[in-house]
Amino acid sequence: MNRRIIGAICLVAVLLVTGLAPARAAERPTIKIGWSIYVGFMPLVYMEKSGILKKWGDKYNVDLKVTLVNDYVGSINQFIGGDLDIVTVAGMDGLTMPAAGGVDTTLFMIGDYSNGNDVLLSKKAGSVKELKGQTVDLVQFSVSHYLLQRALVKNGMTGLGDVKTVNISDADIASAYLTSPDVTNVASWKPMTDDMIKGVPGTKVLFTSQEIPGEIMDVFITKTATMKAHPEAIKALAGAWYEALGILSGNDAKAKDMREVMAAGMGTDVAGFESQEATTHFFKTAKEASDFLTAASTKEIWDNIRTFSFEQGLFGQGATSKDDVGISFPDGSVLGNTANVKLRVNDDITALAAAGKL
Incomplete structure (x- = not known):
């Protein structure tokens, strides 16, 4: 399931589980990292294949096990239940699923x-304001739902009450737009969305996430108890991550190889990967990353996210x-x-990485 789908599924009871589920060997713990396919998480594939992850694990005497x-x-x-120690998520999901469900959760690194x-x-509206009174199809409670709310508000409208929304699955939305005159x-x-734009001439892009920078974020979370018990694992993962991102920043043979590995992991070619990387x-x-996590504007972003989530x-x-x-x-x-802090935006490890102290 796509990482952008949240909402209805998170309206379930969750277990408050602290610490690490499986027994760990005291001399070299194994930390399980769960992720799902999305452009922002693909560096993990290269980190594992290249040996970067193992190198940093060896440095901190910890086994980092990456699981797709x-x-x-x-x-x-699985993270909530204790089968995973760390998981990659959209920021809003970290709040609405584990944290809102009672799991004391730490956001220790932002990826993108x-x-x-x-x-x-x-197909018809020329601006966001022209959507007033119209129907918008989307995956309910997903980041698309959040995007629509922000688009309406930023264009001087009251919010979701100005439109009608129809819930549709991510598997069906493209075909519905391409084939149904009612959508x-x-x-x-x-x-x-690239397929929709190409398939329906005259389609107008009314709003994109580029207009709300930082709000639809992808992050790494762990249980606060794990963060305290195994800081060496967090340091190892952060060190490996920023080494890989340093390679991605280049244009040399290693950067080319990294993109090829990530594209293959996504089931696409390099051009397909780069199309998503560009946005x-x-x-x-x-x-x-540290500057973002500590910025005053980041608090404003989280206030927007929590407001939408509660409403x-x-x-x-x-x-x-x-x-x-x-x-x-x-x-x-x-x-x-x-008295009920359940999501902790933590800059400790990122700050160490920024200072070159990992």
Whole structure:
């Protein structure tokens, strides 16, 4: 399942599980890292194949086991249940699934944000404002739903109440737009939106995630107890990640090889990978990532995310306010309930990487 699908699936009871599920050998722990196929997570494939991950694991005397989970939501549920120690997620999902479900969760590294991968399209409307009163097809409670809300608000409208939304699966949305005259407006993501634009002449791009930089982010999360018990594993993963991103930043033979490996992992060619890479903002240095995690504007982003999440019922039936779930930040400040902090945006390891201390 695509990493962009959240929502209805996260409106289930989750178990509060702390620590690491399997027994660990004290001398060399094994840390299980779950991920699903998405352009922003593909460096993990190269890290494993190239030996970079093993090299950093050896440095910190830890085994980092990377596991591809084909079902994105399933990967988060495995994390919640204790079968995975670390998982890659869209930032909003880290809040609405483990954190809102009661799991004390730490966001310790950001990989990228969508910088045009998520798109609002129309066959007829010439602007976002012209969508008022119209129907928009999308995957309900996904980042596409969030994108639509932000598009409406940023164009002077009140929000989702100005339009009608129809829930449609990610498997069906492209074909519906291409074949059904009744489907005139959609919010979706690449590569499906590329097919829609090519297949329906005159399609207008009304809004993209490039207009909300940083808001649709992809991150690494772990349980706070794991973060405290195994900082060496987090350091090893961060060291490997930024070494790989350093290679991706280049134009030499190693960078070419890395793109070929990642493209193959996605089941596409290099051109297909680069098309999505072009609209994905990778944090290619730890300094840039650290600056983002500690910026005042990042708190504003999380306030937008938690507001949308609460209004859509993604905090669960018992939630009475967007403040019910506390979100803490590197400067010690908290959005929401200080007595119920369940998502911790943590810059400690990224800052070490930025300072060259890993």
